[in-house]
């Protein structure tokens with residue numbers, strides 16, 4: 001298998017200050033030793049609640065943060081070994097799609113110009129060629145090129161997300177990080193955007209990191225999935241393995257929260273209580289404060305992410 005992205009032991013810690021310029025009072029371990037690989041042409045789902053560190057992982061992959069420790073490789077090349085010039089040249093190849101594309105669209109810019117903007121900024125085509133390229137990605141993303149001259153407010157949430165995806169896609173990226181790209185959309189529109197992502201993978205060979213708080217969403221889209229809790233991966237596997245045989249109590253709790261249409265399905269053990277403050281993660285297994293199966297050992301000893309059974313299935317839990 002060829003991996004487009006390899007993440008090894010990634011850590012990103014942020015100092016916590018007392019006020020903007022005050023004393024450093026602690027350390028937020030937003031990402032605390034995360035490793036995974038994304039296969040070329042696949043969609044990798046990164047799932048967790050808010051505060052799990054999933055967004056910080058995404059931003060670190062783009063080189064937007066200086067990481068505290070660890071390595072991110074793109075096509076086998078360590079991003080930290082690149083000069084800023086090399087990194088700039090790589091930028092168009094790695095794109096980010098946000099939850100709310102509206103916030104990144106200039107309300108006074110026509111959407112065709114907004115989609116084409118980055119092409120000119122990166123000098124990837126001439127002004128004369130641009131219109132044809134914008135029309136092409138608009139069609140791929142299900143937008144009518146006749147709407148080139150409209151403004152962002154004239155579009156629905158789902159169409160704006162298509163505009164956001166078109167802006168990324170025009171740069172012919174190898175890799176797109178989509179951070180909660182559908183959670184602001186109506187359920188009926190969500191499926192359309194999901195289909196667009198799978199078409200981009202299947203027909204255009206784009207590799208994705210799909211970040212979501214919802215396991216139900218990633219089930220229909222992702223090839224491989226990692227579940228994060230308080231800055232660490234607690235379980236990772238191929239999609240079918242994870243849904244057929246979830247082993248970590250937290251994964252099981254997330255799955256139990258996914259609505260099901262099957263009246264006979266039994267609810268699995270739910271997570272208890274709120275996610276702890278990420279700046280003060282519990283000792284031992286970080287999940288022990290909410291885990292219905294926690295034992296004395298869980299409070300003391302940190303479970304390591306270990307291979308279990310099927311290829312690529314890894315779990316961090318003393319009971320597994």
Ligand code: SF4
Nearest residue numbers: 285288291298317318
């Ligand atoms: Fe629960 Fe213990 Fe497993 Fe952590 S190690 S998930 S507390 S059983």
